[in-house]
Amino acid sequence: MGRRTTLTAVAVLALTSGCGAADMTRQASPFAGARGSKTVTLSVQSWVGAQANVAVAQYLLEHELGYRVDTVQVDEVPAWDALSQGRVDAILEDWGHPDQEKRYVDDKKTIARGGDLGVTGHIGWFVPTYLVKRYPDITDWRNLDKYAPLFRTAESGGKGQLMDGSPSYVTNDKALVKNLNLNYQVVFAGSEAAQITQIKQFAKEKKAFLTYWYAPQWLFEKVPMTEVRLPPYKEGCDADAAKVACAYPHTALRKYLNADFARSGGAAAAFLKKFKWTTEDQNEVSLMIADQKLTPAEAAKKWVDGHRSTWKAWLP
Amino acid sequence: MAAIGAPALRAGLPGVLKRPAGHKLLVLAVLAAVLVPLAHSRWASGTWPHALTVDLSGPLGGASDWIIDNRDSHPLFLYFLGHVSNAVVISVRAVYLTLLAAGWVGVTAAAALVAWRVAGVRLALGTAAAFVACGLLGMWVPTMQTLALMVVAVLASVLVGTLLGLAAGLSDRMDRVLRPVLDTMQVLPAFAYLLPVVLVFGIGVPAAVLATVVYAAPPMARLTALGLRGADPEVLEAVDSLGATARQRLLTARIPLARKELLLGVNQTIMMALSMAVIASVIGAGGLGDRVYQALASVDVGAALAAGIPIVLLAVVLDRVTGAAGERLGRERHGVRPWACAAVAAVAAALTARLAGRQDWPADWTVGIAEPVNRAVGWMTAHLYSGVPYIGGTADWAGRFTTWILDPVRSGLQWLPWWSVLLIVAALAWLIGTWRTALTAVLAMAAIGVLGVWKPSLDTLSQVLAAVAVTLVLGFAAGVAAARSDRFEKLLRLVLDVFQTMPQFVYLIPVVALFGVGRAPAVAAAVVYALPAVVRITAQGLRQVDPAALESARSLGATSGQQLRQVQLPLARPALLLAVNQGVVLVLAVVIIGGLVGGGALGYDVVFGLAQGDLATGLVAGAAIVCLGLMLDRVTQPTGRRTRKGA
Secondary structure: OHHHHHHHHHHHHHHHHOOOOOOOOOOOOOOOOHHHOOEEEEEEOOOHHHHHHHHHHHHHHHHOOOOEEEEEEOOHHHHHHHHHHOOOOEEEEEOOOHHHHHHHHHHOOOEEEEEEEEEEEEEEEEEEHHHHHHOHHHHEHHHOHHHHHHHOOOOOOOOEEEEEOOOOOOOOHHHHHHHOOOOEEEEEOOOHHHHHHHHHHHHHOOOOOEEEEEEOOOHHHHOOEEEEEOOOOOOOOOOOOOOOOOOOOEEEEEEEEEHHHHHHOHHHHHHHHHOOOOHHHHHHHHHHHHOOOOOHHHHHHHHHHHOHHHHHOOOO | OHHHHHHHHHHHHHHHHOOOHHHHHHHHHHHHHHHHHHHHHHOOOOOOOHHHOOOOHHHHHHHHHHHHHHOOOOHHHHHHHHHHHHHHHHHHHHHHHHHHHHHHHHHHHHHHHHHHHHHOHHHHHHHHHHHHHHHHOOOHHHHHHHHHHHHHHHHHHHHHHHHHHHHHHHOHHHHHHHHHHHHHHHHOOHHHHHHHHHHHHOOOHHHHHHHHHHHHHHHHHHHHHHHHHOOOHHHHHHHHHOOOOHHHHHHHHHHHHOHHHHHHHHHHHHHHHHHHHHHHHHHOOOHHHHHHHHHHHOOOHHHHHHHHHHHHHHHHHHHHHHHHHHHHOOOOOOOHHHHHHHHHHHHHHHHHHHHOOOOOOOOOOOOOOHHHHHHHHHHHHHHHOOOOOOOOOHHHHHHHHHHHHHHHHHHHHHHOOHHHHHHHHHHHHHHHOOHHHHHHHHHHHHHHHHOOOHHHHHHHHHHHHHHHHHHHHHHHHHHHHHHHOHHHHHHHHHHHHHHHHOOHHHHHHHHHHHHOOOHHHHHHHHHHHHHHHHHHHHHHHHHOOOHHHHHHHHHOOOOHHHHHHHHHHHHOHHHHHHHHHHHHHHHHHHHHHHHHHOOOHHHHHHHHHHHHOOHHHHHHHHHHHHHHHHHHHHHOOOOOOOOOOOO
């Protein structure tokens, strides 16, 4: 009997005290806003360009606007989900996710558009430039089969290896290889870090490689690469993922903010909406982070010191 | 009546089967002779027949959409999961703010004083040094974030684990129900179930804490149950004769008697929670794990190491302190006064620092290790990758390993008809265990086929087999050496501690730099991770061999090689089997993470599912990994059940 009454009491207590609804759309990080400061949480994607955006935004938010900035590393699609839940306040570089945009921006209205980043992104197949000097016609997809033996590795099973990177990136490469009838095997490096490490090792020995890669990217400064021409991109030629047989588009990279934050985020939201720079600017910071191994904060400080007129315009 | 009927019935089927190896194989052969032609006539294909698969992508995609669409409105989320999530956030925040308020002086002093009270002066100094090192590496704030997360996750795991353990320890029926559940939880590679947790709770701390609890609660539950069941019956009888009620008996006799196991459980839970803290960074847990993960994005091994070292230090300190506390249990009486003094001293230290304005770790007191480490890694990979005279570079080895070992094993496994794989699994599991373990193993393997991921699973299996083979060769050799030389063992212990607690993400990039992208680096990383457990268990097993047996062998004039082969190794057989089992389970966990460096197969699918929020791909691959883990565990399961994972 005694135990039964205790249980009932606990249940009643739990029901009465926890009766209010808990809003899953308002769940900030427990580390945010420690000691009562105003905090902005930014999502960082795994590539260095995204780190550069965040580093500069963070530096200016902290030093010019007096915010505390938290960063969270998330992959692209989960980042949209996190943005809609308010776990992060902004994504500064999105490469185009039509499904997510429809779901969260148009239907649920939990995410708001934050304008262009000013950088145009492009995905493609690349070979190192030293290889192009040896075989000038290698940059046409029709000649790739002829050179397949050059690209063979232990992982490619007798075919040529086309190295793809992180599974979070937008890619049609498997379909492309199939639909263009190429004698190639797509090998997934599994993460950008692994892919970069492998590219650097290949480049050090001037070996042949064919890789999925994208611009803007700091690695081009270290390992010059030339794009392989694929059948030209036309509007809608990549609509059916299984039938794609054309190159990737050029995408204007965009920013997205949590809808609540966009409305009531004050100076921080206004600043992030105005944040807009060029590919060269981004590369400059990326290179400092990834190659000179400056911390993102140091790299951002260096860039901010040299480009006062650019960022003055972003301040509210 | 029932009591008489049950054993007779049970003797029926298993009785026939409970024979030595030859009989078991005979029974299997008869079974196969009947079933294989039948299966072959209906589904004559080498790989798993398509007719026997279930496509889950529709319902799983639907479930994922349902969760996202209803997360903000459905009562399940509003009134239950939302509160769970809030409670986690609030408690982690409370701990974090407390740690920040105490300042680095306060935290270091408090930790050192606790270590002094429970473990002595030497460990107190070590603890203080470890915390100072975290600050020197420039990792104070992330360390506090990880610590806050850990405190909440460990408390929750201990609570959940103790409750489950109490249930299993007090009721035989609960024990039977819970045992397979706990077994399964222990062989689950953590990476596999991050996705469903993320989908429900979103990325961030709540998801990370809950994933950690799933991972870290089982050892606590198991050890609690073990402790309760192992209580001395004479003591219990004495308590009974005093007329104690059931609750009194539990609180005054059974729990105190199980103190040692409970403490070991806490120790194991802490270790597992720490290793999860890093994996959870993939889903945005923040803290040290996030620093490691972000450093990897810019291929910065040095920075990753700077964040990895505090994790190792925390693990070593917590392990030693809780371990020492367990050993001291019951040996001395703790008074209240020393504790009060310690508490006062800690508060005084924190206040002094606060008044002196020294609350935060001073920004200029940091040592940059990233640069020299990167230079060392760069030098190593530049010189070892290729072109080493005579032996070839690491890239050549990796290529050869892939072509000569991984490829043949994979194509061999994928060439085998599906029913023969099931037969082999059944035979192995039955030879080493009971018909029950064999059945579990076969069912797990069959489930993989039904899920429609037969081929990638065999690919993963081939990597596991290759990695386990390498691990065992190296591990047994090092274990034998360690068992024979005290000095070597001492030296090895340090290295093993580091390897075992260093987050796997830290060495993923160096292995790529050495072995290139592909399955070879995944295997290499798995070997590094699994080696310590194998070495340790082997050495321990060899050392525990009855000295009398060794002595008599020596007196018969056996050389030391003969002693090893004919006495020590046979007598240590259970330990060696356990080493194999542990090796297999640990290797599987890292081969999966190898999806991040080109390992492909199931690991890649899990990473893909996490990255694209694709529940169908990720969850099916995760389930297949779990089945693979179960199968491998059963096939290698020694008769004595282990009590810890990753020990």
